[in-house]
Amino acid sequence: xxxxxxxxxxxxxxxxxxxxxxxxxxxxxxxxxxxxxxxxxxxxxxxxxxxxxxxxxxxxxxxxxxxxxxxxxxxxxxxxxxxxxxxxxxxxxxxxxxxxxxxxxxxxxxxxxxxxxxxxxxxxxxxxxxxxxxxxxxxxxxxxxxxxxxxxxxxxxxxxxxxxxxxxxxxxxxxxxxxxxxxxxxxxxxxxxxxxxxxxxxxxxxxxxxxxxxxxxxxxxxxxxxxxxxxxxxxxxxxxxxxxxxxxxxxxxxxxxxxxxxxxxxxxxxxxxxxxxxxxxxxxxxxxxxxxxxxxxxxxxxxxxxxxxxxxxxxxxxxxxxxxxxxx
Amino acid sequence: xxxxxxxxxxxxxxxxxxxxxxxxxxxxxxxxxxxxxxxxxxxxxxxxxxxxxxxxxxxxxxxxxxxxxxxxxxxxxxxxxxxxxxxxxxxxxxxxxxxxxxxxxxxxxxxxxxxxxxxxxxxxxxxxxxxxxxxxxxxxxxxxxxxxxxxxxxxxxxxxxxxxxxxxxxxxxxxxxxxxxxxxxxxxxxxxxxxxxxxxxxxxxxxxxxxxxxxxxxxxxxxxxxxxxxxxxxxxxxxxxxxxxxxxxxxxxxxxxxxxxxxxxxxxxxxxxxxxxxxxxxxxxxxxxxxxxxxxxxxxxxxxxxxxxxxxxxxxxxxxxxxxxxxxxxxx
Numbered sequence: 001x002x003x004x005x006x007x008x009x010x011x012x013x014x015x016x017x018x019x020x021x022x023x024x025x026x027x028x029x030x031x032x033x034x035x036x037x038x039x040x041x042x043x044x045x046x047x048x049x050x051x052x053x054x055x056x057x058x059x060x061x062x063x064x065x066x067x068x069x070x071x072x073x074x075x076x077x078x079x080x081x082x083x084x085x086x087x088x089x090x091x092x093x094x095x096x097x098x099x100x101x102x103x104x105x106x107x108x109x110x111x112x113x114x115x116x117x118x119x120x121x122x123x124x125x126x127x128x129x130x131x132x133x134x135x136x137x138x139x140x141x142x143x144x145x146x147x148x149x150x151x152x153x154x155x156x157x158x159x160x161x162x163x164x165x166x167x168x169x170x171x172x173x174x175x176x177x178x179x180x181x182x183x184x185x186x187x188x189x190x191x192x193x194x195x196x197x198x199x200x201x202x203x204x205x206x207x208x209x210x211x212x213x214x215x216x217x218x219x220x221x222x223x224x225x226x227x228x229x230x231x232x233x234x235x236x237x238x239x240x241x242x243x244x245x246x247x248x249x250x251x252x253x254x255x256x257x258x259x260x261x262x263x264x265x266x267x268x269x270x271x272x273x274x275x276x277x278x279x280x281x282x283x284x285x286x287x288x289x290x291x292x293x294x295x296x297x298x299x300x301x302x303x304x305x306x307x308x309x310x311x312x313x314x315x316x317x318x319x320x321x322x323x324x325x326x327x328x
Numbered sequence: 329x330x331x332x333x334x335x336x337x338x339x340x341x342x343x344x345x346x347x348x349x350x351x352x353x354x355x356x357x358x359x360x361x362x363x364x365x366x367x368x369x370x371x372x373x374x375x376x377x378x379x380x381x382x383x384x385x386x387x388x389x390x391x392x393x394x395x396x397x398x399x400x401x402x403x404x405x406x407x408x409x410x411x412x413x414x415x416x417x418x419x420x421x422x423x424x425x426x427x428x429x430x431x432x433x434x435x436x437x438x439x440x441x442x443x444x445x446x447x448x449x450x451x452x453x454x455x456x457x458x459x460x461x462x463x464x465x466x467x468x469x470x471x472x473x474x475x476x477x478x479x480x481x482x483x484x485x486x487x488x489x490x491x492x493x494x495x496x497x498x499x500x501x502x503x504x505x506x507x508x509x510x511x512x513x514x515x516x517x518x519x520x521x522x523x524x525x526x527x528x529x530x531x532x533x534x535x536x537x538x539x540x541x542x543x544x545x546x547x548x549x550x551x552x553x554x555x556x557x558x559x560x561x562x563x564x565x566x567x568x569x570x571x572x573x574x575x576x577x578x579x580x581x582x583x584x585x586x587x588x589x590x591x592x593x594x595x596x597x598x599x600x601x602x603x604x605x606x607x608x609x610x611x612x613x614x615x616x617x618x619x620x621x622x623x624x625x626x627x628x629x630x631x632x633x634x635x636x637x638x639x640x641x642x643x644x645x646x647x648x649x650x651x652x653x654x655x656x657x658x659x660x
Contacts, residue, residue, distance in 0.1 A: 128654035140643030148636025305474025
């Protein structure tokens with residue numbers, strides 16, 4: 001065995017297949033813990049705080065997993081933030097605090113989600129509208145419809161429904177179990193099913209995929225339905241924690257841009273064809289750690305925004321800087 | 329490209345020629361005219377010279393942003409940071425000028441300096457760090473918004489002096505025919521004229537389209553792709569600062585002055601036929617796209633529709649515009 005010289009480690013890292021996002025995750029966690037010990041309150045190592053990082057990551061995590069699907073297929077979904085709002089408002093409006101109405105409300109919002117995903121997919125594939133514009137447009141339509149009908153917190157979710165947001169199964173928060181269950185299902189679909197393989201194929205080269213007999217339109221439409229469904233799930237989770245839905249909770253959470261940023265930090269290329277659920281989750285958790293660390297260290301809210309922007313750029317640059325392709 | 333069809337002049341009747349010329353006009357112009365006349369029908373004051381000028385004054389910032397965005401879009405990028413730049417100008421301008429009208433020149437110089445720096449950073453991150461512009465300018469959006477607020481210590485402070493606000497809301501007078509002419513409209517016309525010249529009549533303009541159409545081919549034919557792309561981000565930033573200065577004359581000093589303007593600017597440029605991912609676009613059409621959006625907002629206000637409907641219509645229109653362009657492109 002050769003000695004563990006710095007050079008050796010560097011070389012190994014370079015040749016290893018470990019995507020940089022995991023190294024970033026570890027590095028950011030370690031740096032945050034150390035800084036917290038020196039300058040902060042030194043509480044970050046506490047298991048409850050570490051668990052809280054995960055709970056805070058659930059909302060963004062679920063929608064980011066859906067976003068991963070469309071982005072692997074070289075598409076994008078900017079309408080998720082407003083769909084999250086629509087879900088939160090509609091579900092609490094329909095439930096009115098009555099447990100008996102929960103199944104109906106959940107069915108309705110999933111129906112809305114499926115419809116939005118279908119429309120997004122159809123506009124992109126059949127009308128050949130760039131995904132950025134298409135989903136920006138449907139997002140605006142959702143926003144407008146929502147603001148025209150609701151202006152504040154509306155209705156309420158029953159106590160039993162709040163279990164999703166606050167319940168625990170033994171020591172583990174149910175929300176974390178939900179997130180991991182969704183991640184495992186998503187991972188299975190991406191890596192072990194034909195649909196998953198088709199997504200990678202289309203993202204890699206849409207023309208080749210079509211010429212080799214894939215019904216590319218159908219695959220992209222399904223990916224968009226999956227993404228919208230994930231936004232609905234995030235909406236349900238958010239409303240279960242807030243107890244009631246308001247029109248601004250989706251855009252205020254910046255779920256559209258943050259989910260895209262998390263996916264890209266997690267190693268999915270904006271140009272499609274590569275990406276993983278685990279990478280996306282790592283990206284989401286990085287954001288969670290940063291938030292918690294900034295809070296613990298008492299970083300100014302506005303400086304937080306600056307650091308966030310810089311870290312997103314640097315994280316993405318760590319993938320792209322060595323590539324020979326021009327960025328767009 | 330166009331003009332490949334060689335037809336003998338004699339065979340084509342003048343009617344046909346006229347029709348061919350009409351077909352070349354971008355549909356955004358007739359669409360604008362229809363919306364504009366619809367507003368005029370509901371509110372006759374709107375189509376009097378003064379009404380038109382007031383409308384143009386309000387539309388000036390978006391028009392300028394759309395023109396700047398066009399440069400970046402045509403080269404195959406996005407600039408999502410322009411809305412934050414507008415906010416930054418409004419709150420930063422108030423701090424810099426510090427209630428002293430004599431500091432106007434200094435304030436403007438610093439603001440434009442910051443703009444060039446922001447554009448340069450956007451460009452460098454995209455070209456040298458190879459971060460996709462969507463992410464690079466999204467990061468800049470977050471950073472700039474935070475930086476502006478951090479600078480003010482959380483809540484915007486100070487006022488913009490009257491001579492600063494003059495650019496947005498002032499008038500040149502006396503002027504023949506209309507008596508007074510909004511300064512913002514003069515700025516809009518000058519920006520559009522300069523941008524149209526650069527975009528359509530200089531080598532740099534040709535290079536932008538070449539880079540947007542096919543960066544590899546552009547590079548192989550000797551274009552300095554990185555320089556071209558960095559310059560497009562700087563042009564966009566300069567436009568954003570200008571728009572911010574005008575916007576400062578309209579409203580008070582607030583932290584949401586520029587919110588959402590980046591998406592409106594992209595929508596306007598796309599309405600004017602700019603193609604995302606580059607290679608096509610026209611300055612006048614992009615500006616007309618901005619005017620169309622603004623006229624549409626006016627129209628919806630007049631028929632008493634709530635904010636919500638305005639978003640729905642904007643959403644439908646941009647999808648429709650791009651779908652129309654895509655279907656047309658396929659037919660060719």
